[in-house]
Amino acid sequence: MARVLIVACGCRxxxxxxxxxRAGHAVRGTTRSQNRAAAIADAGAEPYVGxxxxxxxxxxxxxxxxxxxxxxxxxxxxxLHGGRLRMLFEKLVDTPVRGVVYERALPAGEEIxxxxxxxxxxxxxxxxxxDHARAAVDRLLGL
Numbered sequence: 001m002a003r004v005l006i007v008a009c010g011c012r013x014x015x016x017x018x019x020x021x022r023a024g025h026a027v028r029g030t031t032r033s034q035n036r037a038a039a040i041a042d043a044g045a046e047p048y049v050g051x052x053x054x055x056x057x058x059x060x061x062x063x064x065x066x067x068x069x070x071x072x073x074x075x076x077x078x079x080l081h082g083g084r085l086r087m088l089f090e091k092l093v094d095t096p097v098r099g100v101v102y103e104r105a106l107p108a109g110e111e112i113x114x115x116x117x118x119x120x121x122x123x124x125x126x127x128x129x130x131d132h133a134r135a136a137v138d139r140l141l142g143l
Contacts, residue, residue: 001025002066002141006045007052008032012133013071014043019134021045028061052080055087062095067140073103073129081109089116099123099140101133 001024006013009029017027021044029045030052031037037047050057052072062068070088072080085102089112092100102113104126117124125136 002137003028003064004067004069004137005048005058005061005065006030006069006071007050007058007061008072009040009043009045009047010036010071012074012129013069014039014045016069016071016133016137017043017045020137023134025137026064028065030058030061052084052088055084055091058088059091062092062097065095065097067099067101067137068092068097069101069103069133069137071101071103071133073105073127076105078106078108081106082112085109085112086116089113089120089122092116092122093120097122099125101125101127101136101140103127103129103131103133105129 003026006029027045029040030050032051040047048061113124
């Protein structure tokens with residue numbers, strides 16, 4: 001199956017990780033704090049300490065990843081859904097990532113995601129906070 005990176009792997013991310021692991025996928029979940037790594041591991045995902053405010057800290061987490069889930073819809077931070085998101089998409093061009101699930105928070109983030117899909121041919125599924133991200137992952141994988 002696929003390897004999925006969940007940024008950030010809090011409560012919703014851990015629930016998604018459990019579903020994906022049950023479906024046979026390898027999952028890596030990010031957290032800003034080593035203290036939260038055990039909860040991610042308990043969800044069946046490989047914990048990775050990285051900060052979406054510092055995209056460079058996430059680059060090693062992309063190794064072998066097929067799908068990235070940007071689950072920061074509950075954080076309406078203009079930087080996370082603006083410059084940081086754009087930077088992530090720019091860096092994804094040179095990785096094996098074949099799709100992104102973007103949890104919508106601000107119109108600018110949705111615009112960036114749609115532009116990346118068109119400009120760099122990175123398939124994107126846009127979901128609202130609380131939507132079923134698993135279905136979006138399945139669509140990107142053609143399941």
